[in-house]
Amino acid sequence: MMINKKVRNIQQKLLSDNYYILNRVTFDYLMPSGHWVNQMREVYDRGDGAGILLYNKAKKTVILIKQFRMPTYLSDNEDGSLIEIAAGMLDKDNPEACIIRETEEETGYRLKKVKKVYEGYSSPGVMTEKMHFFVGEYTEAMKVNEGGGLDSEAEDIEVMEIPFDRAVEMLHKGEIVDTRTIVLLQYAIIHKLIE
Numbered sequence: 001m002m003i004n005k006k007v008r009n010i011q012q013k014l015l016s017d018n019y020y021i022l023n024r025v026t027f028d029y030l031m032p033s034g035h036w037v038n039q040m041r042e043v044y045d046r047g048d049g050a051g052i053l054l055y056n057k058a059k060k061t062v063i064l065i066k067q068f069r070m071p072t073y074l075s076d077n078e079d080g081s082l083i084e085i086a087a088g089m090l091d092k093d094n095p096e097a098c099i100i101r102e103t104e105e106e107t108g109y110r111l112k113k114v115k116k117v118y119e120g121y122s123s124p125g126v127m128t129e130k131m132h133f134f135v136g137e138y139t140e141a142m143k144v145n146e147g148g149g150l151d152s153e154a155e156d157i158e159v160m161e162i163p164f165d166r167a168v169e170m171l172h173k174g175e176i177v178d179t180r181t182i183v184l185l186q187y188a189i190i191h192k193l194i195e
C-alpha cells in the first residue's frame with residue numbers, strides 16, 4: 001500500500017459525508033521532467049460493488065433488470081431507466097455473499113453457485129469503487145420470490161428474462177448502455193456461455 005515514490009504529501013479534506021464520502025485530495029506528483037507538481041482530485045468513496053449475469057443454457061435466456069438511475073437522467077438518458085445486470089454494493093460481506101444476496105433481492109432467484117470472472121475499477125479517475133464481476137446459472141427451481149428490490153430502500157426494479165440473442169441485439173443496437181452489463185454480455189459471447 002502507498003509505495004509509489006512519485007507521490008507524496010497526500011492530504012485529504014472531507015467535502016461531504018452526507019451519505020457516502022467525498023474527499024478533496026491534494027498531493028505532490030513527480031513529473032518525468034523531475035519537477036514536483038501539486039495536484040488535486042475529488043474522490044468519491046462509496047465502497048466496492050458486485051454484479052452478475054444470470055443465464056440459463058437450456059432456455060438460452062439471461063436475466064437483466066431495469067431501474068431508474070438519476071445520474072443518467074441528469075445526463076442524456078431520456079427517461080432515466082437503465083437496463084443492467086443485477087448488482088449491489090458490498091456491505092461488510094465478501095463479494096460472493098453480496099452477489100448471492102443481491103441476486104435474490106433484485107431478481108428473486110436464490111443461487112448456490114456463482115463464478116467470479118473479472119475485477120475492475122468502475123471509474124478510476126473519480127471513485128475508489130472496484131467491481132467484482134460474476135456469472136451464474138439460474139433455473140426455475142431457484143426462484144424463491146418475485147424480486148424487484150427492497151421496499152425499505154424504495155427500490156423499483158423490473159426483472160427482465162430475455163433470450164440471449166435479444167440481449168446481444170440490444171447490446172449491438174446501443175440499447176444497453178451500462179458498462180458493467182456490456183462487459184458481462186461480451187464475456188458471455190466470448191466464452192460461449194449460451195449456444
Ligand SMILES: Nc1nc2c(ncn2[C@@H]2O[C@H](COP(=O)(O)OP(=O)(O)O[C@H]3O[C@H](CO)[C@@H](O)[C@H](O)[C@@H]3O)[C@@H](O)[C@H]2O)c(=O)[nH]1
Pocket residue numbers: 019020048049050051087088089090102122129153154155
Ligand atoms: N438516501 C440515499 N440512499 C441511497 C443513496 N445512494 C444509494 N442509496 C440507497 O442504496 C441502495 C443501493 O442499492 P444496491 O443494489 O446495493 O446498489 P446499486 O445502486 O444497485 O449499485 C450497484 O451498481 C452501481 C453502479 O450504478 C455500482 O456503483 C455499485 O457498486 C453496485 O454494483 C439504493 O437502492 C438506495 O436505496 C443516496 O445518496 N441517498
Ligand SMILES: [Mg+2]
Pocket residue numbers: 086087088089102106
Ligand atoms: Mg442494485
